[in-house]
């Protein structure tokens with residue numbers, strides 16, 4: 219399938235844009251299509267997964283990291299959602315991307331944060347350069363724009379007088 223070509227070629231994809239513009243929707247659709255064609259896919263909420271990996275005991279960490287390296291497609295959804303990553307998480311992120319890059323495995327990252335600000339959220343300029351260098355070498359960068367679908371959905375619920383959910 220056309221959308222899966224970038225995975226076969228080991229390219230990465232970065233989806234950037236404001237909240238509610240459909241980044242996770244597209245990321246999950248790609249992940250689903252990849253699963254359907256028998257690829258190994260790991261989908262994770264980025265900040266939460268990095269926290270779990272970074273602060274695990276060393277032996278546990280090796281075990282937890284393996285699927286993040288082995289997957290044909292790794293989806294890191296909503297990177298830098300909350301705030302700046304602690305240094306341990308930034309290092310783990312760098313290490314995962316570096317290993318996947320060497321193995322030519324595809325990573326898909328979604329984020330609300332424009333790349334110009336990533337150094338702030340990773341907390342280290344050299345590390346950010348290393349990350350972006352690998353990510354951008356073979357990748358598709360897609361910018362999401364426009365109004366939030368979530369706000370549109372909420373507005374139409376209000377208009378219908380249905381305030382639940």
Ligand SMILES: Nc1ncnc2c1ncn2[C@@H]1O[C@H](COP(=O)(O)OP(=O)(O)O)[C@@H](O)[C@H]1O
Nearest residue numbers: 235236237238239240241242243244362367368
């Ligand atoms: N192309 C689309 N058409 C209709 N609804 C969409 C579309 N893309 C996303 N949505 C809906 O809009 C909401 C926000 O989308 P989401 O992918 O979570 O945004 P983001 O990850 O950019 O914050 C979700 O409820 C999702 O189902």
Ligand SMILES: [Mg+2]
Nearest residue numbers: 241242295296
């Ligand atoms: Mg999202």
